[in-house]
Amino acid sequence: MLIPFEAFALEQLPGPPARLLEIGCGQGALTTALSVAGYAILGIDPAAPQSEFFRRLTFDDLDEPGPYDGVLAASSLHHIRDLDAALDKVVALLGPEGVFVVEEFGWDQLDDATFDWLHGQRRALAAAGRGQAPDSVEALRSEWEGERLGLHGEETLLEALATRFEEQAYVRTPYLHRLLGGVATEVLEQALIDGGAIKALGFHWAGRPRAGAT
Numbered sequence: 462m463l464i465p466f467e468a469f470a471l472e473q474l475p476g477p478p479a480r481l482l483e484i485g486c487g488q489g490a491l492t493t494a495l496s497v498a499g500y501a502i503l504g505i506d507p508a509a510p511q512s513e514f515f516r517r518l519t520f521d522d523l524d525e526p527g528p529y530d531g532v533l534a535a536s537s538l539h540h541i542r543d544l545d546a547a548l549d550k551v552v553a554l555l556g557p558e559g560v561f562v563v564e565e566f567g568w569d570q571l572d573d574a575t576f577d578w579l580h581g582q583r584r585a586l587a588a589a590g591r592g593q594a595p596d597s598v599e600a601l602r603s604e605w606e607g608e609r610l611g612l613h614g615e616e617t618l619l620e621a622l623a624t625r626f627e628e629q630a631y632v633r634t635p636y637l638h639r640l641l642g643g644v645a646t647e648v649l650e651q652a653l654i655d656g657g658a659i660k661a662l663g664f665h666w667a668g669r670p671r672a673g674a675t
Contacts, residue, residue, distance in 0.1 A: 466535055466564040466665060467494055473562050473630055473667035474500075479530035482554065484520050484547075485537025520547055528556035535564040539613045544621050552625050552670050561626055563666040566636040567615025568605070575637075575659040576602055582641050591642075615664075626668030636663030 470491075474481065477499030486492045486504030489512070495502045496514050505523055509515035516523075520541070532551050541547045551561055571579070580601045583594035595601040613621075622628070635654055638647035654661045 467491060469564075469630070469632065469665040469667075470495070470531075470533060470562045471498070473560050474531045475558075475560070477501075480528075481531045481533065482523075482525070482529045484532065484534040484551075485540070486515065486535075489515055491533065491535055520550065523550075527554035529554050529559055530556060531560045531562060533562045536566065538563060538565055538618055539568070541613075544613055544617070548621055548625050555670055557670065559670065560629070561622075561668055561670075563618075563622070564634075564663070565615070565618055565666070566663045567618075568609045568612060568662065569614035569616075570660060570662055571602075571605070572660055573598075575662075576605075578653065578659050579637055579641075582637075582646070586641065619666075622666065622668060625671060627671055628666065628668045630665070630667040632665045633661035634663035634665055635661055 478501050481495060481500050481502040483492045483495075483502065483504040486506045486509055488508070489504050489506075489510045492502050492504030492514055502514060503525060504515045505518055505520065506515070507517055507519060509517050511517075516525075532555060534551075538544065538547070555561065576598050580594065580598045583592070583601065586592055587594040595604055633654075635647055635650040638650045650659070653659045
């Protein structure tokens, strides 16, 4: 079953009007949706919209005091250079019963079968005039790894989270459709994952600070 991150987050977070923080909110779709749902939420990002619900800054520069009832990070943790310092700050900002809710992807987890499928999808899009495709699977692998050099991989992310939080939910999700585009592609990706043909690279995760961590 496809589980949008917003729905997953609502399942894990305390109900409104809980105080929330979204790290790396981008254009603010999730922050806006949770605000409409009744949450007292702040979204931060250097490119955040100009609104009362947002501040244009990095997580390092955040000076809003805690505690927050929930902190969210959607596809942003893998970009943070000092992951340990960032997660320590999340722990400090959360109350003892606070929840950290994460959406991420294991870009380093592609196996040969998944690379083959991704290459085929890229070639099909290129044939339809939508972008270009590497000449071979090996070229795609080099492109993929080169574009993500320096980003945190799945094992690093999960180990850093496990050090500080007690996991309460972990769900694998399709991710490559975001790079390819199209609702049908997401359905196809999920079907292939369910059939064991390719790997699910995305994941939704939630946890609470370990005892004594706050």
